[in-house]
Amino acid sequence: MQLSGATASQLLEAMDSGEMTAADIVRAHLDAIASLDESVGTFLSVDAEAALTQAAEVDRKRAAGEPLGPLAGLPVAVKDNICTRGRATTCASRMLENFVPPYDAHIVERLNSADAVIIGKTNLDEFAMGSSTENSALKVTRNPWNVDCTPGGSSGGSAAAVAAALAPLAIGSDTGGSIRQPASFCGVVGMKPTYGRVSRYGLVAFASSLDQIGPFANDVAGAALLLERLAGHDARDSTSVDCPVPAYSQSVDQPLEGLRVGVVQEYLGEGTDDDVRSAIETAIAVYRSQGAEIVDISLPHTKYAVATYYLIACSEASSNLARYDGIHYGHRAEQFESLVDLYAASREEGFGDEVKRRIMLGVYALSEGYSDQYYVKALKVRRLIRNDFDAAFQNVDVIVGPTFPTPAFRIGELVDDPLQMYLSDICTIGANLAGIPGISIPCGISASGLPIGLQLLAGPFEEEKLLRAARMFERETDWHTRRPSLSQ
Amino acid sequence: MEYTTVIGLEVHVQLLTKSKLFCGCENLFNPDNPNVQTCPVCLGLPGALPVMNREAFRLSLKTSLALNLQIAQSSKWDRKQYYYPDLPKAYQISQYDLPYSSEGCVEITVPSTGKTRRVGLFRAHLEEDAGKNIHDESGRGGDSQVDLNRCGTPLLEIVSKPDIRSAEEARVFLEELRLLLWYIEVSDCNMQEGSLRCDANVNLHVQHNGETVATPIVEIKNLNSFRGVEAALEYEIRQQAKKFEADPEGYRIGKVPKATHGWNADRGVTFEQRGKEEAADYRYFPDPDLCPVTVSDDEIAEIRATLCEFPASRRHRYVSKLGLSDDVAGVIIDQGRRYADYFEAVASECGDGKQAANWMTQDVQRELNERKVEITEFSIPAAVLGTLLKQIVAGEITVKSGREVFIVLLTEGDDGSELETSRVNEIIAEKGLKVEQDTGKIESIIDTVVTRNEKAAEDVRAGKLQAVGPLIGQVMRELKGADASAVRQMIIDRLTK
Numbered sequence: 001m002q003l004s005g006a007t008a009s010q011l012l013e014a015m016d017s018g019e020m021t022a023a024d025i026v027r028a029h030l031d032a033i034a035s036l037d038e039s040v041g042t043f044l045s046v047d048a049e050a051a052l053t054q055a056a057e058v059d060r061k062r063a064a065g066e067p068l069g070p071l072a073g074l075p076v077a078v079k080d081n082i083c084t085r086g087r088a089t090t091c092a093s094r095m096l097e098n099f100v101p102p103y104d105a106h107i108v109e110r111l112n113s114a115d116a117v118i119i120g121k122t123n124l125d126e127f128a129m130g131s132s133t134e135n136s137a138l139k140v141t142r143n144p145w146n147v148d149c150t151p152g153g154s155s156g157g158s159a160a161a162v163a164a165a166l167a168p169l170a171i172g173s174d175t176g177g178s179i180r181q182p183a184s185f186c187g188v189v190g191m192k193p194t195y196g197r198v199s200r201y202g203l204v205a206f207a208s209s210l211d212q213i214g215p216f217a218n219d220v221a222g223a224a225l226l227l228e229r230l231a232g233h234d235a236r237d238s239t240s241v242d243c244p245v246p247a248y249s250q251s252v253d254q255p256l257e258g259l260r261v262g263v264v265q266e267y268l269g270e271g272t273d274d275d276v277r278s279a280i281e282t283a284i285a286v287y288r289s290q291g292a293e294i295v296d297i298s299l300p301h302t303k304y305a306v307a308t309y310y311l312i313a314c315s316e317a318s319s320n321l322a323r324y325d326g327i328h329y330g331h332r333a334e335q336f337e338s339l340v341d342l343y344a345a346s347r348e349e350g351f352g353d354e355v356k357r358r359i360m361l362g363v364y365a366l367s368e369g370y371s372d373q374y375y376v377k378a379l380k381v382r383r384l385i386r387n388d389f390d391a392a393f394q395n396v397d398v399i400v401g402p403t404f405p406t407p408a409f410r411i412g413e414l415v416d417d418p419l420q421m422y423l424s425d426i427c428t429i430g431a432n433l434a435g436i437p438g439i440s441i442p443c444g445i446s447a448s449g450l451p452i453g454l455q456l457l458a459g460p461f462e463e464e465k466l467l468r469a470a471r472m473f474e475r476e477t478d479w480h481t482r483r484p485s486l487s488q
Numbered sequence: 489m490e491y492t493t494v495i496g497l498e499v500h501v502q503l504l505t506k507s508k509l510f511c512g513c514e515n516l517f518n519p520d521n522p523n524v525q526t527c528p529v530c531l532g533l534p535g536a537l538p539v540m541n542r543e544a545f546r547l548s549l550k551t552s553l554a555l556n557l558q559i560a561q562s563s564k565w566d567r568k569q570y571y572y573p574d575l576p577k578a579y580q581i582s583q584y585d586l587p588y589s590s591e592g593c594v595e596i597t598v599p600s601t602g603k604t605r606r607v608g609l610f611r612a613h614l615e616e617d618a619g620k621n622i623h624d625e626s627g628r629g630g631d632s633q634v635d636l637n638r639c640g641t642p643l644l645e646i647v648s649k650p651d652i653r654s655a656e657e658a659r660v661f662l663e664e665l666r667l668l669l670w671y672i673e674v675s676d677c678n679m680q681e682g683s684l685r686c687d688a689n690v691n692l693h694v695q696h697n698g699e700t701v702a703t704p705i706v707e708i709k710n711l712n713s714f715r716g717v718e719a720a721l722e723y724e725i726r727q728q729a730k731k732f733e734a735d736p737e738g739y740r741i742g743k744v745p746k747a748t749h750g751w752n753a754d755r756g757v758t759f760e761q762r763g764k765e766e767a768a769d770y771r772y773f774p775d776p777d778l779c780p781v782t783v784s785d786d787e788i789a790e791i792r793a794t795l796c797e798f799p800a801s802r803r804h805r806y807v808s809k810l811g812l813s814d815d816v817a818g819v820i821i822d823q824g825r826r827y828a829d830y831f832e833a834v835a836s837e838c839g840d841g842k843q844a845a846n847w848m849t850q851d852v853q854r855e856l857n858e859r860k861v862e863i864t865e866f867s868i869p870a871a872v873l874g875t876l877l878k879q880i881v882a883g884e885i886t887v888k889s890g891r892e893v894f895i896v897l898l899t900e901g902d903d904g905s906e907l908e909t910s911r912v913n914e915i916i917a918e919k920g921l922k923v924e925q926d927t928g929k930i931e932s933i934i935d936t937v938v939t940r941n942e943k944a945a946e947d948v949r950a951g952k953l954q955a956v957g958p959l960i961g962q963v964m965r966e967l968k969g970a971d972a973s974a975v976r977q978m979i980i981d982r983l984t985k
Contacts, residue, residue, distance in 0.1 A: 082535070083533075083534065083535045089534070089535075091534070096534065099534070101528075101533065101534070101535070102528065102533070103528050103533070103536075105535060200535075200537060201535065201536070201537050202535040202536075203535055204534040204535045205534070205535065205777075207776075208776035208777050209776035235539065236537060236539060237537050237539075238537065238538065238539050238540070238777060238778050238779050239776075239777065239779065315773060316776055318771075319567055319569055319578075319579055319771075319773070322569060322571070322577070322578030322579060323532045323534070323576060323577045323578050325571060325578055327573045327576070327634070328531065328532070328573075328576050328634075329533070339573070340571075343571055363771065366569075366771040366772075366773050367769055367771060368769045368771070371771070371773065375773060
């Protein structure tokens, strides 16, 4: 059995049957990392020793007949903006390059208690700000399908790790599409749950009202299994919602009767790549062929979504990132004249251009005399966008469309055009503004050989429906089984 | 020069919760062990999130009820953003445009005029305290350090309207506020430890050429004693009057920017803290990490039921019902709620408020001072002291004998005995201190003493009543306990009738 590249279910089965041990599985993935990651650049840190120790502990428990967690022995890659106690958590920033948190994020505790093996920490756009992982101050991550292309972002490292078969499962965070868009670029499954579904405790904040942690996997069942473990109430996050977590992994294979699928005209507008458009149309036909009703719908405030998103996200970011001032932890400039100078120099040296750009935007939007016309107005429009979705979900169960208007773009192609990069977030940011769940699954390969993602959205806390609808497409197609040649 | 003084106070009060406002760290004044009461949340570490301490909010509601403030059904948290090393998140979680309470008042009685005044309150809101920067004061340029023990302590900001008309009123307002918050046990209001802090805004409305002209507002920061508040304001009022007289056209509000002053208590002067900087832009916005706070009528009713009688009402009752003077009532109230409770228990047991007040302010206070303890640690229970005073009030023992019993009780109590009320009569009996009621016995002793002191007796008979003193003394010595004034009358009757 080829361990690296297998799905979570296959790996669990192999361990259950005694065919493989957790140590075999972890070692196979560590070997894959050792041989391939130099060309992909997904991991910022890998602790092989700790991973093998954890795997050995799983094998010992299994041999001793002790109870095992639901993810026992499965390697999981974790985005490096999620705190791991005693292990560097850099946010791919010079600012936190040497920061070692004294505590674990809620989801890290959940992974550990599920006996998952955290195999390494993955690269990202600095502080999760970006759509290409090019804003990492520490490393370049490449798209496993074409190393000249970006893996998307900001969770590019996690998406590329799963695509390159360096881990069957990975964790990302999604503020405006940072899980779904790289999943689309890398041809894997990536899901943003409902805001409040997964605790943010220990996720280094970018934009608190939009950030949400979610799973990556090489199939929908893997995403269901991992989400089931991540989700649930946590008293340490005031925005965490206390409602029961369905057994996603149990129901994911059940197709939905009488599914109503909404197609949003605004998500297939000008600038949508032809290959993407035709892949989405084919995907819609797949649903129709399974008896789903296809409904054209409109989300009229979509045209304001990008502006609304960047005002809110940058405003919150400017506040959340103010703590990196060189005083208590993180980068401190060596040369400074005064306290103000110490702040300015540390931040000047510690942050990259994109982070500075967003802080400046946010500070401006919140400034006295401007906040009413920018930040406060954006909050009002956000409400209208949420209302659009509420109205749409009166008539449809899920909304489908492209995750991103194009397949992966080339490294360097958009670095000098941040506005174009922002505008391309049009399909993903609605879910963050409305707080609803969304998933991206592979639905095609472009003429240039790059994966295309199908995004499905559902109403708040409808993750179960979303996963089942995604699986309905997946079981009829084989796009999720395609792997880039890199890992073969 | 005729002017009205206009003062508004901004008071910060630390709440007496077990844990901090947004994390589980202990809320304790602990300057000797810096940075031990901290966690990822109050250190502002990446990824840590705040969770509101409902108890802090309950204490805030209790305070608002005591200050007659209206309570909002829903309020929210905002971030007040600024950079300072004692503020690790670079924002303070506070309440900006939707505070949890607004529009209240405090009634004060001003000693110098005897008048009662009502000082309005704009609002009270809850926020987190910052840590503390500790600078090298040796002048040798050592590193500044930061102690974050205090960071995240629940802090109530109470903002008065500009209704205060003198430095004295400002002090009295602050004293009354402190007393109130101390009585309802939401804060220990210890100004030395910084659990009560005060900023004052002051200016003058001057009658000038038939119109009213306002001087520029000066804010005096970080006043940390009642005396300091009064002295700093007195100084600032004089300064403003002088400046206006020197330049009545120029020294006016709007023409001179608002200044921020500090108070140097040693030199008795205020000094300019910040220059003509523009108003800071705190870029307030709602904290996305916290949910709005809602309050139900039931919760308010439940908290209202936990309120005690307020000190002003108690003070009034001590004067009107117990017959104490304003001064004595004030002295007892100022000792705090537990002290006043003790006093009331003693007064009620002995049936004489004045007697109880005398003992509290003299004997009890002296012993507390000597032992450096609070009334709650005093070894004589209120019921026991009340029983003792009841014997005095009833004339069963003399005040002098009462003191003797008091000392015995104190010694036994300090030695760890659980004193019962019955112990009072046991001691009186053991020492034979009961006042002699048998007039026949007293008369026979008087006879003996008069016979022994013919000269003195003769003087009394001749009308020199001061000569009766030594005779009383001798009679009293023969009797273990007796009412001295009764004995005196009996001697005079014996010699002059």
